Amino acid sequence: MKKIYSILAGLLLTASVFAQAPQKMSYQAVIRNSSNALITSTPVGMKISILQGSPTGTAVYVETQTPSTNANGLVSLEIGTGTVVFGNFTTIDWAMGPYFIKTETDPTGGTSYTIVGTSQLMSVPYALFAEKAGPNTCSLPSECGPGFTCSGGYCVPIPGATGPAGVIASGSALGNTIFWDGSQWVLNNNFIYNNGNSVGINNNAPDSSSLLDVKSTTKGFLPPRMTTIERNAIVSPAQGLVIFNITTKCFEVWSGASWISICEGACVPSPTLSNAGVDFNSPTLNYTLQGNTPTIGTGLWTIQSGAGGAITNSSNPNSLFTGVFGTIYTLEWSISNSCSTFSDQVIISFGCASGYANCNGSSVDGCEINITTSASNCGACGNVCALPNATSGCVSGNCSIVSCNTGYSNCNGNNIDGCEVNLQIDNNNCGACGFVCPPGQTCVGGICQ
Numbered sequence: 331m332k333k334i335y336s337i338l339a340g341l342l343l344t345a346s347v348f349a350q351a352p353q354k355m356s357y358q359a360v361i362r363n364s365s366n367a368l369i370t371s372t373p374v375g376m377k378i379s380i381l382q383g384s385p386t387g388t389a390v391y392v393e394t395q396t397p398s399t400n401a402n403g404l405v406s407l408e409i410g411t412g413t414v415v416f417g418n419f420t421t422i423d424w425a426m427g428p429y430f431i432k433t434e435t436d437p438t439g440g441t442s443y444t445i446v447g448t449s450q451l452m453s454v455p456y457a458l459f460a461e462k463a464g465p466n467t468c469s470l471p472s473e474c475g476p477g478f479t480c481s482g483g484y485c486v487p488i489p490g491a492t493g494p495a496g497v498i499a500s501g502s503a504l505g506n507t508i509f510w511d512g513s514q515w516v517l518n519n520n521f522i523y524n525n526g527n528s529v530g531i532n533n534n535a536p537d538s539s540s541l542l543d544v545k546s547t548t549k550g551f552l553p554p555r556m557t558t559i560e561r562n563a564i565v566s567p568a569q570g571l572v573i574f575n576i577t578t579k580c581f582e583v584w585s586g587a588s589w590i591s592i593c594e595g596a597c598v599p600s601p602t603l604s605n606a607g608v609d610f611n612s613p614t615l616n617y618t619l620q621g622n623t624p625t626i627g628t629g630l631w632t633i634q635s636g637a638g639g640a641i642t643n644s645s646n647p648n649s650l651f652t653g654v655f656g657t658i659y660t661l662e663w664s665i666s667n668s669c670s671t672f673s674d675q676v677i678i679s680f681g682c683a684s685g686y687a688n689c690n691g692s693s694v695d696g697c698e699i700n701i702t703t704s705a706s707n708c709g710a711c712g713n714v715c716a717l718p719n720a721t722s723g724c725v726s727g728n729c730s731i732v733s734c735n736t737g738y739s740n741c742n743g744n745n746i747d748g749c750e751v752n753l754q755i756d757n758n759n760c761g762a763c764g765f766v767c768p769p770g771q772t773c774v775g776g777i778c779q
Contacts, residue, residue: 353420354410360403361437361445368403375436377443378409380422385430385448391417396439427451505534553581561589588625599669601627606663606676613681615655619663620676621647627667634660634675637694653680656688656697685727687711702727717748737776739763 357378361369377394381387393412397405409431410419422429429451434443468480505523508515523530528543530536536543544551558577569586580593590599607620619641621629631644631651636659642650653659657680664673682688682697689699689711699707701724705715708724715722715729719738723730731740734749741751741763751759753776758766760773767778 354408356406357409357431357433358404358406359433359447361399361405361435362403363437368399369437370399370401370403372437373398373439374405375438375440375443376405376407377415377434377441378407378412379432379434380409380417380419381430381432381448382426383428385432385450387430389416389432390422390429391419393419394441505530599626599667601665601667601670601672604629604663604665604672604674606661606674609677611679611681612653615652615680617651617653617678617680619647619649619651619661619678621663622665623647624665627665629663629665632662632664634662636660651678653678654696655680655686656682705729717745719749719752722748 361372361374363369373396375394375396377392379389380391382390392415393409394415395407395412397407399405430448431451432446432448435445436443437445467483468474469483471479474480505525507522507524509522510516521532523534523536525536528536528538528540531542531544533543533545553572553574555574555576558575561573561575561582564571567584569584571584573582574580575582575591578591578593580591582589582591584590585599588599602622602624604624605622610617619631621631623629624647629645629647631641631646631649633639633641636653636657638654638657639659639661640652641661642652647663651659651661659678659680660675661678662673662675664671666672685700685702686697687699687701687707687710688695688697689701689707692698699711701707701709701711701713703724705722705724707713708715708729709727713729715724717729717731719735720740721732721735723732728745730745731748734740737752737754738749739751739753739759739762740749741759744750751763753759753761753763755773757771757773757778758764760767760778761776765778767773771778773779
């Protein structure tokens with residue numbers, strides 16, 4: 331990177347103090363490249379800014395120039411005579427310093443500035459400073475501007491008091507402060523009080539436990555106001571940071587982990603809303619509960635209904651829960667703190683082992699019915715086997731014929747209609763399935779006649 335070494339040959343005025351002060355300052359600098367070699371007899375682009383307050387302060391004036399270096403690499407220019415980018419050189423109040431000169435340089439003569447330097451104006455150019463006093467020559471102090479007096483026939487700045495004679499030393503009581511009323515420093519006897527440990531506003535006796543103690547019966551305290559989106563954009567908020575959320579119309583405090591609302595006198599913070607998870611029918615006797623983890627408050631599982639169940643760890647949102655086959659359980663997950671409690675319920679049921687069912691709905695005897703053999707609950711609870719003209723039974727969960735009533739038979743082989751044929755009177759099945767009576771004969775008592 332190229333370097334610039336500014337040689338402050340003096341921010342010099344080119345006119346006598348006996349004439350009106352010209353609004354410009356002389357400036358010189360030596361331009362060197364990255365090898366520290368002089369850049370000679372070459373046009374360079376420069377942007378000059380006058381900053382107020384600090385090396386990174388506000389620019390009160392900016393201009394650009396394109397001077398040329400001489401055979402020694404020296405560039406000379408008059409600040410105040412370039413192309414104005416911002417501000418007015420003639421209106422700079424040199425009494426409101428300190429001021430700093432920032433130079434940016436493009437050694438190729440353009441505006442791609444790669445060389446930057448900043449230096450403080452250690453003394454204000456006298457003629458420019460005196461310009462604010464009004465006429466340079468005077469006979470009476472009234473002929474000079476504000477802050478100036480007549481001395482030796484010239485308007486000069488009024489020197490400020492220092493040391494014990496200054497305004498701070500002339501305080502009348504502990505905690506006095508001063509303020510600028512627009513023209514002079516004025517002693518403040520009561521509005522802002524600072525005893526070195528606490529500050530009071532409209533209060534000359536701030537509480538010793540506070541850094542700031544504000545009192546008023548006519549005005550309020552106005553904190554920063556912002557939307558939720560603007561609040562969320564705050565980078566690394568400090569614990570205890572207070573804002574007023576204009577989206578929710580509430581005061582909010584950063585706890586270090588979340589924003590806590592102070593709204594309409596409600597107790598805060600409220601606990602996390604509880605969520606017990608979704609209802610589930612477990613094929614095994616062990617189930618992992620699915621409650622949410624609270625960020626505020628503590629959680630607790632309880633069994634609201636169903637016998638024989640057990641929660642391994644009632645404060646763990648994902649505790650193991652065991653129960654009894656055929657039993658339906660209602661569990662409740664509650665999250666509480668000193669403000670309130672939020673609860674949510676979930677239904678957990680445990681299916682019966684294959685071939686069994688809890689037909690009486692009781693959790694005491696569990697899955698009490700073998701639905702593969704029970705003629706009263708064959709294949710399902712309440713499915714009664716009652717086949718026509720037969721003694722019925724349940725085989726592998728299906729209603730079957732154990733035996734046909736006397737004189738009947740299951741000639742079609744279908745259990746659904748039971749023993750459908752009366753062998754005593756059926757001409758096509760007379761006395762036995764498939765025995766057909768000859769033409770002209772009928773079946774009587776199971777005999778063709």
